[in-house]
Amino acid sequence: MSLDWQPVYLTIKLAGLTTLLLLLIGTPLAWWLARSTAWYKQAVASVVALPLVLPPTVIGFYLLLLLGPNGPVGKITQSLGMGVLPFTFGGLLVASVFYSMPFVVQPLQNAFESVGKRPLEVAATLRASPLDTFFSVVVPLARPGFLTAAVLGFAHTVGEFGVVLMIGGNIPGETRVLSVAIYDHVETLDYTQAHILSAGLIGFAFLVLLTLYIVNGKLNRSDAL
Amino acid sequence: MNHRMQCWRGHTLLAAFLLIAALPAVHAGEVSVAVAANFTEAARELTARFAAATGHRARLSFGSTGQLYAQISNGAPYEVFLAADSERPRKVDSTGHAVRGSRFTYAVGALLMVSDKEGMFDDGPAFLEAGDFQRIAIANPDTAPYGLAAQQVLEALGMWQPLQRKIVRGNSIAQTYQFVATGNTDIGFIAQSQAVSRNARNGTAFGSSWQVPAELYDPIEQQAVLLTRGADNAAAAAFIDFLKSDDARTIIAGFGYSVPYLNTAQR
Numbered sequence: 001m002s003l004d005w006q007p008v009y010l011t012i013k014l015a016g017l018t019t020l021l022l023l024l025i026g027t028p029l030a031w032w033l034a035r036s037t038a039w040y041k042q043a044v045a046s047v048v049a050l051p052l053v054l055p056p057t058v059i060g061f062y063l064l065l066l067l068g069p070n071g072p073v074g075k076i077t078q079s080l081g082m083g084v085l086p087f088t089f090g091g092l093l094v095a096s097v098f099y100s101m102p103f104v105v106q107p108l109q110n111a112f113e114s115v116g117k118r119p120l121e122v123a124a125t126l127r128a129s130p131l132d133t134f135f136s137v138v139v140p141l142a143r144p145g146f147l148t149a150a151v152l153g154f155a156h157t158v159g160e161f162g163v164v165l166m167i168g169g170n171i172p173g174e175t176r177v178l179s180v181a182i183y184d185h186v187e188t189l190d191y192t193q194a195h196i197l198s199a200g201l202i203g204f205a206f207l208v209l210l211t212l213y214i215v216n217g218k219l220n221r222s223d224a225l
Numbered sequence: 226m227n228h229r230m231q232c233w234r235g236h237t238l239l240a241a242f243l244l245i246a247a248l249p250a251v252h253a254g255e256v257s258v259a260v261a262a263n264f265t266e267a268a269r270e271l272t273a274r275f276a277a278a279t280g281h282r283a284r285l286s287f288g289s290t291g292q293l294y295a296q297i298s299n300g301a302p303y304e305v306f307l308a309a310d311s312e313r314p315r316k317v318d319s320t321g322h323a324v325r326g327s328r329f330t331y332a333v334g335a336l337l338m339v340s341d342k343e344g345m346f347d348d349g350p351a352f353l354e355a356g357d358f359q360r361i362a363i364a365n366p367d368t369a370p371y372g373l374a375a376q377q378v379l380e381a382l383g384m385w386q387p388l389q390r391k392i393v394r395g396n397s398i399a400q401t402y403q404f405v406a407t408g409n410t411d412i413g414f415i416a417q418s419q420a421v422s423r424n425a426r427n428g429t430a431f432g433s434s435w436q437v438p439a440e441l442y443d444p445i446e447q448q449a450v451l452l453t454r455g456a457d458n459a460a461a462a463a464f465i466d467f468l469k470s471d472d473a474r475t476i477i478a479g480f481g482y483s484v485p486y487l488n489t490a491q492r
Contacts (some may be wrong), residue, residue, distance in 0.1 A: 011420075064407070064409065065232065065407070068407055068408060068409045069408045069409065070407065083359055084409065086409050087360060087393045087410070123477060168250070169360075169362075169393035169394060169395075169404070170365065170393070170394040170395075170396065171390075171392070171394070184365070184367065184368075186295065187289075187291055187292050187295055187367070187368050187396075188291060188367045188368060189295055189298065211477055
């Protein structure tokens with residue numbers, strides 16, 4: 001049975017880039033959430049956690065309005081000569097970053113919080129700058145958190161459907177990701193292709209989680225020396 | 226009158242009252258109807274008229290014709306199927322999900338090319354060939370008959386391959402309409418009935434529109450069929466009969482469809 005590989009490549013590309021972006025954006029954000037005592041900290045945490053409870057169709061719908069030609073972001077992108085983001089890979093990237101953010105930020109925040117104040121104070125007494133402290137002390141201690149965040153962010157983006165359905169436009173090679181392709185095959189009663197893609201997705205998800213749990217287990221054991 | 230007779234009178238009155246109150250419940254049936262997305266507004270108005278005329282309630286579910294057909298094939302509890310083509314009702318018939326002989330054409334649809342922006346085009350083919358637009362929305366040809374018609378038009382104009390990168394597929398004609406109406410695509414192919422509804426709803430027409438000549442696509446013959454689930458439902462049979470009535474046909478024609486055998490002024 002020939003497999004349509006295009007949605008697979010597209011999905012991996014989308015999930016990979018989303019995870020990368022989220023690690024870059026999410027790390028400082030999670031660090032701030034872990035350490036800040038600002039009065040609005042919990043409000044920020046709630047906004048970050050919103051995609052956990054909002055139906056994806058709601059997220060997709062409002063993104064469609066915001067990013068469209070009549071929305072504030074859409075007007076900005078148009079004035080920059082970029083056109084509008086809906087129905088483009090870039091638009092999916094933006095949507096995925098927003099949609100998967102809590103899955104990256106929250107594990108990181110938990111990991112940073114569990115580092116505690118002590119190691120940071122000790123590093124300071126040894127004349128480490130904040131940046132040095134972060135990279136030499138915090139990151140190694142929070143390694144399981146980084147791994148969890150990366151894996152969850154990736155897997156969650158792979159499973160994204162409602163948002164893509166709203167602002168994707170089902171364009172082969174650009175926005176026709178795996179979840180939409182499977183949906184299409186089911187709708188047109190092409191169950192064979194749907195089975196192949198779905199089984200592949202389930203197998204992938206299982207392997208990812210298995211790897212996560214095994215590696216996390218090893219890291220925890222090696223830390224508990 | 227003694228106490229016993231008073232009790233009997235009270236009970237008789239109560240029984241009579243309950244019987245009378247129960248009568249409408251005995252007569253008012255319910256029918257579950259699967260409706261193709263393009264027919265949404267028309268179906269809602271028909272349902273209201275149907276309830277007023279017969280007392281029966283129709284529960285409507287909307288989706289693209291292909292999606293509804295897939296659900297029916299897998300046992301979805303619909304009793305009447307209002308498709309946007311004749312192919313799916315024929316398939317439903319041949320796979321034994323429909324009551325024989327109940328299939329008929331309830332409307333003939335028309336395709337319209339529109340844009341949210343004013344003055345974008347008058348001559349559709351010339352505009353498409355010039356290609357001075359970023360995105361064009363059509364319904365998914367695999368699941369929506371209006372999308373298939375749009376594909377046929379583009380193929381007839383020799384523009385199907387050249388426009389591939391610009392085509393955005395909505396999963397139903399309803400989503401396609403949403404893409405065009407919100408300006409997220411520059412132009413799109415929608416159902417004429419959707420433009421008529423918009424006009425009726427808020428008095429505005431699309432900025433630009435081109436009535437697609439009927440010879441560029443296969444006629445969109447929308448057929449209805451009574452499903453086996455509704456074979457014993459009086460309300461379902463009543464709904465089918467209602468669709469064939471002059472009352473219903475006038476309403477359907479009012480939404481921009483052509484209606485076969487309409488007794489009033491022919492379209």
